Amino acid sequence: MPCEPDDVLIQRTQVGDLTAFGTIVDRYRTRIYSLAYRMLGDRDRADDVAQEVFIRVYKALGTYRMCGTFSTWLFAIAVNVCTDALRQKPVATTPIDSSEGGPAHESGGTDPHSAYQRSEMQERIQNAMGRLPDQQRLIIALIHLQGHSYEEVAQIMRQPIGTVKSHAHRARARLKTLLAPCMEEDTR
Amino acid sequence: MLDGVQRYEDGDLPQERRVEIERHLSECENCSVELAQLRSTVALIESLHEVDTPPEFTANVLEAVRSERSIEQPAPSVPWPVGAILGIAGAVLSAVIVTLALSIDLSAVAEWTTVLKPSAVAATHLGRLLLEALLVGLGALVQAMGKPALGLLAVDIVLLAVLLTTGRHLLKGRAVFGMVAV
Numbered sequence: 150m151p152c153e154p155d156d157v158l159i160q161r162t163q164v165g166d167l168t169a170f171g172t173i174v175d176r177y178r179t180r181i182y183s184l185a186y187r188m189l190g191d192r193d194r195a196d197d198v199a200q201e202v203f204i205r206v207y208k209a210l211g212t213y214r215m216c217g218t219f220s221t222w223l224f225a226i227a228v229n230v231c232t233d234a235l236r237q238k239p240v241a242t243t244p245i246d247s248s249e250g251g252p253a254h255e256s257g258g259t260d261p262h263s264a265y266q267r268s269e270m271q272e273r274i275q276n277a278m279g280r281l282p283d284q285q286r287l288i289i290a291l292i293h294l295q296g297h298s299y300e301e302v303a304q305i306m307r308q309p310i311g312t313v314k315s316h317a318h319r320a321r322a323r324l325k326t327l328l329a330p331c332m333e334e335d336t337r
Numbered sequence: 338m339l340d341g342v343q344r345y346e347d348g349d350l351p352q353e354r355r356v357e358i359e360r361h362l363s364e365c366e367n368c369s370v371e372l373a374q375l376r377s378t379v380a381l382i383e384s385l386h387e388v389d390t391p392p393e394f395t396a397n398v399l400e401a402v403r404s405e406r407s408i409e410q411p412a413p414s415v416p417w418p419v420g421a422i423l424g425i426a427g428a429v430l431s432a433v434i435v436t437l438a439l440s441i442d443l444s445a446v447a448e449w450t451t452v453l454k455p456s457a458v459a460a461t462h463l464g465r466l467l468l469e470a471l472l473v474g475l476g477a478l479v480q481a482m483g484k485p486a487l488g489l490l491a492v493d494i495v496l497l498a499v500l501l502t503t504g505r506h507l508l509k510g511r512a513v514f515g516m517v518a519v
């Protein structure tokens with residue numbers, strides 16, 4: 150079974166096949182975890198939230214009817230769980246210019262100096278994201294990190310597409326200001 | 338202007354407005370810088386890496402899901418009135434069986450006992466054992482279907498009543514029942 154479609158795996162899970170559900174989790178865990186991490190700015194919380202997403206998905210599978218795609222439904226649940234978590238405790242950001250303790254995992258790059266620069270840049274971008282209102286950060290993450298279209302984001306968030314677009318525009322304008330110093334460095 | 342540039346980037350504008358904006362961008366440095374910065378911003382955001390889950394992530398999820406499931410499915414439990422009805426039905430059934438056993442022609446049993454050779458006393462004991470085994474079996478059945486204690490109680494009460502009313506035919510009845518069961 151090289152690549153079973155989501156819906157087949159869902160049907161198998163619905164009749165009690167936990168292995169099929171494991172395949173679903175493996176398929177989406179990096180995306181859901183990344184989204185949670187970008188939303189919360191904390192790996193431990195992202196881990197809890199991502200697990201909670203899949204547990205909720207499993208519990209809701211009994212009533213899940215295949216209308217629309219599974220991934221839209223999955224991300225809608227992820228958005229709800231992230232929003233709940235943010236209500237309890239806001240996103241973690243480090244003060245601007247703080248360069249201690251970069252992101253815990255960085256792939257690629259053998260030159261330690263450039264790897265450090267890259268990781269510092271990652272942290273600055275993450276921090277800029279953290280300064281956006283939750284809704285805007287969510288929309289930016291869904292579009293630019295998860296590759297969803299405006300239409301998909303509107304479905305996931307159950308909001309009119311016009312609202313999604315205006316949030317995205319405001320978020321990009323704010324990020325442009327926040328990240329201006331990085332761009333100057335980049336062009337130097 | 339940034340908003341106009343973003344809508345241009347989104348591809349949301351009608352053709353003539355696009356052409357207009359493109360003409361403006363080629364003439365206005367401010368706006369073309371604005372567009373370049375917008376694109377760099379998006380490129381920076383998109384340069385954020387995906388982050389990997391801890392290796393035990395899927396195992397943890399499946400473990401949590403498994404314990405959820407064992408909590409949620411402690412056998413489809415039967416509501417108590419259904420359990421009581423099942424118990425009483427079981428008791429009535431066993432009463433009917435006993436009554437039928439008692440009504441069987443005893444001459445046949447006399448032959449059976451002689452054929453099988455054990456003394457009447459032995460047959461009586463055998464019958465009692467088998468009747469009790471049947472009771473236990475019925476109890477187990479009721480237990481499997483509904484409320485255990487209530488069902489067993491109902492079985493016991495009805496059987497006690499039957500045994501009392503059949504009085505001194507009881508021993509014969511047990512013997513007969515035992516033979517039938519054999």
Ligand SMILES: [Zn+2]
Nearest residue numbers: 338365367368
């Ligand atoms: Zn201009």
